[in-house]
Each structure stands twice: as structure tokens, then as C-alpha cells.
Amino acid sequence: MDKILILLAGLPGTGKTYLCNIIKNNLGTFYKISQDDLKEYYSDIYGFRNLEEKQDIEKRAWTKYYEIMEQQMEAGSNIMSDYPFSQKQKPQIQQLVERYDYEVLTIRLIADLDVLFERQKKRDLDPTRHLSHIVTSYKRGNHLANRSNADNLLTYEEFITRCTTRGYDTFELGKLYEVDVSDYTKVNYSKLLEDIQLEFIPETSKEN
Template sequence: MKKTLILLAGYPGTGKSYLANLILEKFPSLQFLSPDEMKEKNWDRYGFNDLAEKELLIEKSWQDYYQELEALFQQEISLISDYPFSEKQKESLLQLTQQYDYQVVTIRLVADLDVLYERQKIRDLDHSRHLGHILLSYHKETTKLSHQEADNLVDYEEFIKRCTTRGYGEFSLGTLIELDVTDFSLVDYDQLLREVAVLLVD
């Protein structure tokens, strides 16, 4: 297998986690690295009292992510990572992949934004969603709110603003495959897996 970093990019609510699992099942030698998991671990470990503290932990989480990414590159491990990547991460990812001579494949998931907002609402209220994403203040041992009581849920205007100003739908690094997932039932995931298989061959 060619040394590869697969980036599952694109808008929130496009099924990146689902696709990551499909790819990992098909190519079990790939490892998975998630920026969101880094954030959630730090929120659980340290907690935050306001958005400023939350932002500091997010910055720390990205530092942790890049350190772990480099450690895996040093071991020549191919991996997959999912996030609504943007220009904020592009330079760091480019430098690391060039330094360690990694192929990058970006699978960019796009869809109708109104459809995605409805998916995002459902996801934020799901009990499996980490509360740190939707609260202004969070401490693992003391936060007992239900998801419906969360005080930092994203409304429609903010969701559309993030999607149209942060470059989620334009991000690309290396080889680009774009997939429209407005209707999941129409997505040819088998064809996508075949394309990925070709790219992974040494």
C-alpha cells in the first residue's frame, strides 16, 4: 500500500463517520485519527467555563492531532481522518505530508445545505453526541443536562454562515474525489471504494 493520508472533508452532516467506517472495513490496515475525538478527550479531561476556554482547548486539540499524525507518519502508517477541513488546517497538513512523502486523497462530501441543517439538528440532539459540542460551559463530572437543554445549539443562520464562509465545500489537498450526498440512497459507495483501492496500490 502506498503511504497515504485519506481526508474525509466537506460540510457537517454529510456522513463522514459512516464513510470512514466503510473505508476502514474495506482496508483494515488503515488507522483512524479524528480531530473531534481529540477535542472530546480534552473537554472531558479539563472542562471549560466559557467559549474562550473552549477555544483554547480546541487549539490544544489541534496541536495534539498534528503530533499524533506526525508520529504515525514516522511509522509509515497509512490513515484516514474525518473533519470539515478548511484553509485553517491546509498548510500544516501540506507540510507534514510533504515532509514524510505521503500521498493525500481528499474525499469531499457535499450536499444541499438545507438538507444538511436538518441532519445537523438531529445529530446534535442525539444522546451519543458529546455535550461539549453544544454547550457554552462543560465539565464531565458535573454537566448533567439533556441535549435538548443545550445552550449552544447552532441555528439555521449560523449553520449556513459557517458552511458558506469557512470553505468546507472548497477544501482539497492532493487527489480530489467529490461526492454529493444530498440523498444517501443515491450514493454509489462501492464505486468510491473501487476508486480508493486504485489510489492505494503501490
């Protein structure tokens, strides 16, 4: 079968990283590319003093993201990546997919927006969440005892605007699976894994 790229897409707070770990633990070896991990890495190295510098960090992370994706495609790796993908990323990913002849599966996670806002808020206030995501100025080693005082937390209105205007819930590339995760207890992850394995995962990966 063809080399495979799995894109875990969809709205913020839908559990993309959680699903990524499920797939990795059950369906063999994938090289994971995380744009959030790259943002956190560069934030720790360079820091930022304002939103403009924070945006520069994000641009740097995206440049590295595509560089890593191309390197892994050149090596023929099976790849997985989780992010609220939008039309911004689609052309470059599609170009790489076509250049290296990859089969693509998009798993798009959707959910009730009010539910997602509460999940997003809880995640941002979690002390294990990288602080750089919720502040406008950051350098490595910074600590905020009360995260509710962070100056770049999303308001409800901002969150809803992002979710309804950026195309997170319409992104797709290749084969599409859409999963409603408003209630995690009702998600049939086993069936999803079975479908992916039967249709997309190369035999060599299933044996690993």
C-alpha cells in the first residue's frame, strides 16, 4: 500500500492529541509532527515580548514543520500530525503529498462549541499546559501561579469566532472521517481504529 499521512484535524479542544496517542499505541510506527511542540520549543529558545514576536515564533515553527514533513516523506515514513488545520496549511501539505506520492487520511473531530470552550478553558488553566500559549510575553522559566491572570486567554466570543470563521470544521485532504466528540463516552474509538487499519495502514506497519 501507499505511504500514509494521517491528519488529525478539527476544532480546538476535540482531543486530537489523545486520538493521536491511541493510533500510535495501536496501529504501529508513525512519525509524529506537532506544530504546538515546535511553537513551545522555539518559545523556550527565543522567547517573545509581544504578540508580534509571538507570531514570528509561530511562523518559524511552521517553516520547521514543513521542513520536517518533507524530510520524513523523503525517508518514506508513515506520518501523523494533529492540529486545527485550515485552508492556510492545505496547499503546502498537498504539494508535499503529491510530490512524494502519499495517501492521506483526514480525521476531522467536531463537537458542540459550548462544550469545547469549557474544555479549552480547562486545558489553558492546567499547570502542565505550556505557559507560552496563554501569555503575550514569555521567556523560559516564567511561572504564573494563578493562570486565570494570564493576559492572552481566549474569551468565549473570541473562541466562537475562531471556530466559526477559520474553517477548522471543514478542512479535509484525502479520505475523510468525521467524528463527533461532544461526549467522549459515546465515541467508538475501536471502530475508528478498525476502519483505519483495514483501509489505510500498510501491512508492514500492522506487524510492528
